[in-house]
Amino acid sequence: MDLQPFLDYLEGQDIQGRSLTSFLEIQAVSLAKGHTTGEESIDASDYRVHVGDTHGIWDALRSLWEKVAATLFAQQLSVGSEDEPLAVTLGLARFVRNLVAGNPENQSNALQAESSIRKVLHYFTAYSQSLTEASRAVTRMLTQMSANIVTGNDATSTQFWNSEISSRETQNVLIRLLTFPDDGTKMATGILVLNMLKGSYWRSHQLASTVMGRRIFITILDQLASSFEGEADLDNAGDGFFGVAFASMQMLIGLSLSASLYGSIAIKDEPSTPQQISFLKVLDAHLQSQSSMENRSDAVDFLFLIPAISGLVHYARGSVKRVLPAQSPAPSSTASPVSPSPTTNSENQTEASPALLHSPDLKLPSVMSSVVLVSQCILKLSMNEVDGGRRGAEKEIDPVISTAIKQGVLIEDIIHLLRLLDHLLPRILWGKAQPSAHQQTANTPSAPATGPLNSPLDPSADDTTMAFSYVKRDLVRLVGLMTYHDKAVQDRLRACGGIHAILNLCVVDERNPFMREHALFALNNALEGNSENQEVVAELKPMGAWDADGVLRDIPGSIRR
Structure with a gap:
């Protein structure tokens, strides 16, 4: 097809005029589906080559982009405008x-007009352009065009990416597109980011090593966080922005960038950030989607999780200790595993009164969420190797496990935190009658309860307690992992009173599903091949037993100390 009339039109006429719009629409269809003139038929791929090779086409398109940009900023189209430039x-x-x-x-020729294209993108990512469907449609199309320009082309990807990394935040097109309130635009932006990063360790690493790269990465995580609630299954997230962004994150993890990315979004003096929690959710989903680690280097990539869990547990230990009432006795390292819990001890009811609590730590819920996520990642990494060993595979113990075992303070911090959490978060049994001490002495009918009277954290407060779900369960799973076939750690566990703490977790807790079973596994690992630990358990005599209603009853003839 002869495109010369089109080129002459572009060079001699203003962009106002419906003939130009009609021509562009017709040609766009031919470029997508193929072109037919009379008996001549050209498939889409060959027609794209023909149009691209037409002399002067790219100069004309660059000139048209310049005119579009100049017209948009000169006229400042009003919201809802039907002006021809749109x-x-x-x-x-x-x-x-x-x-x-x-x-x-x-693709390379199209980027000759990059400067004008960026101006147009900047114009259509303004908030005012998100208020009408007509403007949103233009933004979507511009984003899809940008994604096609960089797809499978390292040169155009590098050029477009470098412009993003070197721009100011207010001028950064990717950030503006990621925050644009349109699902179609966000999905196209996710594809644009994925295509630019794919196959390039250098560009991917800049997400962690450059200021603007970190801002882009944080923006992606923020948008992912807003999508988590709408996606029940991370492994089947669909083809929307969530699925595309998740694929990008998996690619970054596969490039061994987890440690760099996690560290780049840390904030000084903050134990955990919302973006780190979002990244941990993605990392956890990525690990859960893998049936096994492909090689040893994969596990080495995640060694940063060990100091992460150590720091989180240490912070949580100090925070919970400050939150608990000042007059609450420190949990004894030798307390009987059947001693009364706050659910049944009337004295503890007074100690747990909210009026006596210290100022709550607003960082604690996010820290607890991070503790659970990091624990689950470590457990997944380690269990692949343990399972492989039990099947007879000749595998060296995973470095994640060996590093965790060598952490001199970690086991003590975990045990101390578990004891503190037993005071802060007494176990709950949904639908079970758990009469309080006041109810028993007043001979009033028992009412269904979700937790002890005046508990420091009311289980009915979902927003607060959801962050504490699974904490005790996953911490005791870590204890079981660390004591597995390691007598030195088993001895340290006994020295800090960890055996009694584990025994206290051998109960049903709706906030921690299967906690009892995991506590029994941990106890088995702590006792295996360790006669001293076995003697500690053998010396214990139960002072009470739980009845069918979940109430601790004294055993006749037993004497409490």
């Missing part, structure tokens, strides 16, 4: 999107 921009973006698809030479 239709021309949409048609031009669709035309270029189809022209560059799968054609590296056309």
Whole structure:
């Protein structure tokens, strides 16, 4: 097809005029589906080559982009405007999107107009342009065009990415697109980011090593966080922005960038940040989706989780200790595993009164969420190797496990935190009648309860307690992992009173599903091959037993101390 009339039109006419819009729309269809003139038929791929090789086409398109940018900023189209530049921009973006698809030479030529394209993108990512469907459609098309320009082309990806990394935040197109309130635009932006990062360790590493890269990474995590609630299954997140962004995160993890990325979003003097929690959720889902670690280097990539869990547990230990009432006795390292819990001890009811609590630590819920996520990641990494060993595979113990075992303070911090959590978060049994001491002495009918009277954290406060779900269960799982076939750690566990702490967790707790079973596994690992630990358990005599209603009853003839 002879495109010369089109080129003459672009060079001699203003962009106002419906003939230009119509031409762009017709050509966009031909570039996508193939072109037919009379008996001549050209498939789409060959037609894209033909149009791209037409002399002067790229100079004309660059000139048109410049005119579009100048017109948009000069006229400052009002919201809801039906001015022709809007239709021309949409048609031009669709035309270029189809022209560059799968054609590296056309992709490179299209970026000759990068400066003007960026100006147009900046204009259409303003908040005012998100208020009408017509403007949102243009933004979507511009984003799809940009994604096609960089797809499978390292040169255009590098050029576009470098412009993003070197720009100011207010001028950064990726950040503006990621926060644009339109699902179609966000999905196209996710594809744009994925295509630019794919196959390039250097560009991917800049997400952690450059200021603007970190801002882009944080923005992606923030958008992912807003999507978590709408996606029940991370492994089947679909084809929307969530699925595309999750694929990008998996690619970054596969490039051994987890430690760098996790550290880059840390904030000084903050034990955990919302972005770190979002990244840990993605990392946990990534690890859970893998049936086994492919090689040893994969596990080495995640050694940063060991100092992370150590720091989180240490902070949580100090925070919970400050939150608990000042007059609460420190949990004894030798307390009987059947001693009364706050659910049944009337004295503890007074100690747990909210009026006596210290100022709550607002950081604690996020820290607890991080503790659970990091614990689950470590457990997944380690269990692959343990399972492989039990099947007879000749595998050296995972470095994550060996490093965790060598952490001199970690086991003591975990045990101390578990004891403190037993005071802060007494076990709960949904639907079970748990009469309080006041109810028993007043001979009033028992009422269903979700927790002890005046508990420091009311289990009915979902927003607060959800962050504490699974904490005790996963911490005791870590204890079981660390004591597995390691007498030195088993001895340290006994020295800090950990055996009694584990025994206290051999109960049902709706906030910690299967905690009892995991506590029994941990106890088995702590006792295996350790006669001293076995003697500690053998010396214990129960002072009470739980009845069918979940109430601790004294055993006749037993004497409490």
